[in-house]
Amino acid sequence: MVDYSKFTDQELCAFLMEGDHSAYTQIYTRYKYILYTHAVNKLRDRDEAMDIIQEVFTYLWYKRETIQFSESLSGYLYGAVRHAILNKIAHSQVRKKYFASLKAFSEEGNIIADQRIREMQLKEYIEKEIVLLPPKMREVFELSRKEYLSHKEIACRLEISEQTVSKQITNAIRILRMKLESLTSLFSIFF
Numbered sequence: 001m002v003d004y005s006k007f008t009d010q011e012l013c014a015f016l017m018e019g020d021h022s023a024y025t026q027i028y029t030r031y032k033y034i035l036y037t038h039a040v041n042k043l044r045d046r047d048e049a050m051d052i053i054q055e056v057f058t059y060l061w062y063k064r065e066t067i068q069f070s071e072s073l074s075g076y077l078y079g080a081v082r083h084a085i086l087n088k089i090a091h092s093q094v095r096k097k098y099f100a101s102l103k104a105f106s107e108e109g110n111i112i113a114d115q116r117i118r119e120m121q122l123k124e125y126i127e128k129e130i131v132l133l134p135p136k137m138r139e140v141f142e143l144s145r146k147e148y149l150s151h152k153e154i155a156c157r158l159e160i161s162e163q164t165v166s167k168q169i170t171n172a173i174r175i176l177r178m179k180l181e182s183l184t185s186l187f188s189i190f191f
Helices: 009-017 021-043 046-062 074-129 135-145 151-158 163-191
Strands: none
Touching: 009 021, 009 074, 009 151, 021 046, 021 074, 046 074, 074 135, 135 151, 135 163, 151 163
């Protein structure tokens, strides 16, 4: 049986390129702890460091036939680990920014949607209360608030005095305000 621990890095690389599993195992045994320690020092996370080491050695095996070791094997492996660490950090920062923006959008979206729903509910409630006003008062109020007619125009159209128009609008607003105050006190109890 051949003792691969006695081979140089260059010899192990040549065997590796030929698909020699024992050469690959020796490279892994020779460098895994040194690279792992280096990765832990940079990342401060043992699990992530181990993941990076596994990724680097997996890549080394799958690309064994095409890898060109322009420098030493140790230089190549350190560079691969450094590159993987930088990618991990960059990916982590992008992920954090994405989740932060997603969270902000989600929270903002919920607030906006909730506000719109409440506005629509309040509008429906007001419309229901307007319908419950006495007929003449409702007519005067709707001409004032929905058709934007002045008191004088309403008085001419309905053939009543401006004072009556003013009184009807004042009474309608008072009734609606009382209804809304009871609604808002009810909302404050539940929300």
